[in-house]
Each structure stands twice: as C-alpha cells, then as structure tokens.
Amino acid sequence: MNQRVLHYCVCPACRSSDLRHESEKLVCPECDKTYPVIDGIPVLLPEYADEKQNRYLKNYEKLARDDLETPIVENRFMLLHQSLIRFIGSVRGKSVLDIGSSDASYLLELVAKEKVAVDIALPYLQSIPPESGIMRVCGDAEDLPVDPGRFDVIIISDVLEHLLDPERLVSKLSQYCSSKTRIIIHIPWAESLDSYRDGQYEFAHLRSFQNYNLRLLFRDFRVKKSRYGLPDLTHPFLFSLEQVMPRFLFNRLVTLYFLTDLKYVEYHYRERWIRELPKRQWWLLRLYPGQFRMFDLRKIATGSESRTFIGRYMTFWKTRLENSDRSPDVAPRAAGTDAPHAESLGKS
Numbered sequence: 001m002n003q004r005v006l007h008y009c010v011c012p013a014c015r016s017s018d019l020r021h022e023s024e025k026l027v028c029p030e031c032d033k034t035y036p037v038i039d040g041i042p043v044l045l046p047e048y049a050d051e052k053q054n055r056y057l058k059n060y061e062k063l064a065r066d067d068l069e070t071p072i073v074e075n076r077f078m079l080l081h082q083s084l085i086r087f088i089g090s091v092r093g094k095s096v097l098d099i100g101s102s103d104a105s106y107l108l109e110l111v112a113k114e115k116v117a118v119d120i121a122l123p124y125l126q127s128i129p130p131e132s133g134i135m136r137v138c139g140d141a142e143d144l145p146v147d148p149g150r151f152d153v154i155i156i157s158d159v160l161e162h163l164l165d166p167e168r169l170v171s172k173l174s175q176y177c178s179s180k181t182r183i184i185i186h187i188p189w190a191e192s193l194d195s196y197r198d199g200q201y202e203f204a205h206l207r208s209f210q211n212y213n214l215r216l217l218f219r220d221f222r223v224k225k226s227r228y229g230l231p232d233l234t235h236p237f238l239f240s241l242e243q244v245m246p247r248f249l250f251n252r253l254v255t256l257y258f259l260t261d262l263k264y265v266e267y268h269y270r271e272r273w274i275r276e277l278p279k280r281q282w283w284l285l286r287l288y289p290g291q292f293r294m295f296d297l298r299k300i301a302t303g304s305e306s307r308t309f310i311g312r313y314m315t316f317w318k319t320r321l322e323n324s325d326r327s328p329d330v331a332p333r334a335a336g337t338d339a340p341h342a343e344s345l346g347k348s
C-alpha cells in the first residue's frame with residue numbers, strides 16, 4: 001500500500017484521521033474498527049446496518065465487473081470525459097480527489113501533484129494500474145473515507161444521480177472544504193428516469209437534476225462556471241422555436257417540415273451529426289439541449305444572510321404570514337416552513 005494515502009484517509013465510522021497500517025489492515029485507534037487492505041487498496045467501507053445498503057454495494061460491484069468486461073456506455077471517454085477534462089483545465093501542482101472514479105479513465109489523463117481515486121466498487125479500483133501513481137481508496141461517497149479539506153480539486157462525475165442520499169456527501173464537502181477548493185461536478189441534466197425503471201441494475205439513476213434541486217443540494221456553494229455537454233439531437237431543432245416565433249411563422253415551418261422533403265434533408269444531417277459526436281459539439285450545444293451539465297463550485301461563507309436587510313425583512317414577513325395563518329378562521333399549518341428541503345430533493 002502507498003503509505004502516502006494515509007495522509008488523506010479517515011475512518012468512515014468516526015472520521016479519525018489517525019488510521020494505523022498494521023499487517024495488511026488499517027486500524028482506527030479511536031473506535032477500534034479495522035479495515036482490510038486488498039491489492040494495496042484500503043477498503044474503508046462502512047458497516048451497513050440495513051439490507052438495502054448491502055444490496056446497493058453488491059449491485060455496484062457487479063456493475064463494475066460487467067462494465068469492465070463490456071463498457072455500459074459506448075465511447076464514454078470520447079463523448080463525456082474529453083469535455084470534462086477540458087472543463088477541469090489545468091490541475092498541475094494540485095492534489096485531486098475523484099469521488100466515484102470508476103476505472104479512472106479521465107483521472108489518468110490529468111497531470112496533478114497527487115491523485116486519489118475513491119470508488120465503492122473494488123473491481124474498478126483494482127483495474128487502475130498502481131504504477132499510474134493514483135492512490136486508490138475503496139469507500140462509499142456518503143461515508144467519505146477521505147478528508148475533503150486536504151484537496152485542492154474534488155471531482156464528482158456522474159455520481160450524484162446514483163447516491164441513496166447525496167445530502168450526506170454534500171454536507172461533508174460543505175463542512176470540510178474551504179472557499180478555495182474547486183468542486184467539479186458532472187451530471188445528467190433533466191433526464192427522464194423511465195429507462196432505468198426496469199433496467200438490469202437495481203440502483204441506476206435514482207434522481208434527475210435540474211436547476212432547483214441541484215442548487216438546493218449545493219445551497220452552501222456558488223457556481224463559478226458551468227457548461228453543457230453532449231447535445232440531445234432526438235428532436236429536430238425547428239420544434240424548439242415555438243416560444244420564440246410568432247405562431248403563423250412557426251405553423252408555416254411545421255407545415256413545410258412535414259409536407260415537403262425538408263424532413264428528409266433535416267434527418268440526413270441530424271443523423272450524421274449524432275453519429276459523429278462529439279464532433280461539432282460546440283455549435284450543436286447552442287441549438288440543442290445538453291444531456292449533461294458540468295459545474296465548477298466554490299463554498300460560500302454562510303450564516304450571515306439572516307442578518308442582512310433582506311434576511312430581516314423576510315423574517316418579519318414570515319412572522320406576519322404565520323400570525324395571519326393563526327387567525328381563528330384559518331386552520332393551522334401542519335408542516336414547518338423552515339425546512340422544505342428533504343421532500344423537494346425527490347429521494348427514491
């Protein structure tokens with residue numbers, strides 16, 4: 001085992017950073033838990049109390065083995081990871097953590113001072129060559145077995161849609177990261193979950209992100225930059241113009257589309273553009289919605305908002321609303337107004 005990895009690891013049970021390496025296992029002096037080291041990889045998985053979490057772990061081990069044998073997404077590197085690498089930019093001289101690294105396909109390409117790959121599935125980590133210099137840690141993102149505060153850059157790519165409770169990961173980032181830590185996320189954007197319902201794997205994509213639930217999850221962070229990835233060319237561009245065009249003009253175009261050979265010409269090009277992706281991505285994304293979105297986030301200092309003028313005024317307003325709700329002819333409200341978060345995150 002690369003001893004340097006101990007600088008980053010923490011006990012997933014008690015978050016002690018004092019793990020000791022003793023004969024092919026790590027021992028936590030705080031809570032006495034022991035963790036195996038397999039093929040030089042510390043396996044810092046939590047003890048799962050319920051059966052669902054154990055099923056989740058087994059599911060991802062199977063998915064990893066299947067994916068390594070026959071990639072689940074064809075051309076994943078070309079279609080997604082190349083633009084992610086460009087979005088991340090230079091990380092030279094930085095320490096980089098990749099949460100949910102899979103087989104480190106993009107992490108291998110990054111030039112950094114130190115790179116740590118965390119994944120729940122041991123088979124993925126075993127497939128990363130030890131000579132790549134990437135430190136590998138098997139762990140659950142929700143019980144993150146590394147200290148996020150020790151990294152300059154943290155990448156969370158195609159992970160948040162898979163977690164049972166992403167709040168548990170994001171709250172740790174919020175607690176330990178500084179305003180200088182770059183948090184890079186890559187997620188499917190506003191996707192339909194229908195195709196995952198009867199899929200081969202039980203815990204595939206558990207939620208779909210759009211602006212509200214993403215910003216709610218990362219409410220302690222600001223977006224420094226963001227970019228769309230992989231255009232969705234399912235529908236002809238023409239049909240996205242309804243909102244920006246006078247009705248008569250839009251009607252005319254729709255009629256021309258269906259009643260002339262415009263539909264064949266349009267399809268000919270669109271089919272070719274789909275086939276040749278990621279070529280032309282930069283301009284296609286101006287016309288078609290992106291299937292993915294990347295964000296570069298920074299922690300903000302929170303806690304003083306309620307003392308600002310708007311904060312105080314909103315408290316005054318809320319009190320007024322509560323008082324009017326308590327008036328005799330209005331029934332009292334059951335739910336508190338302080339924390340609408342959990343139910344709106346759409347957990348499944």
Ligand SMILES: [Zn+2]
Pocket residue numbers: 011012013014015016028029030031032033
């Ligand atoms: Zn411990």
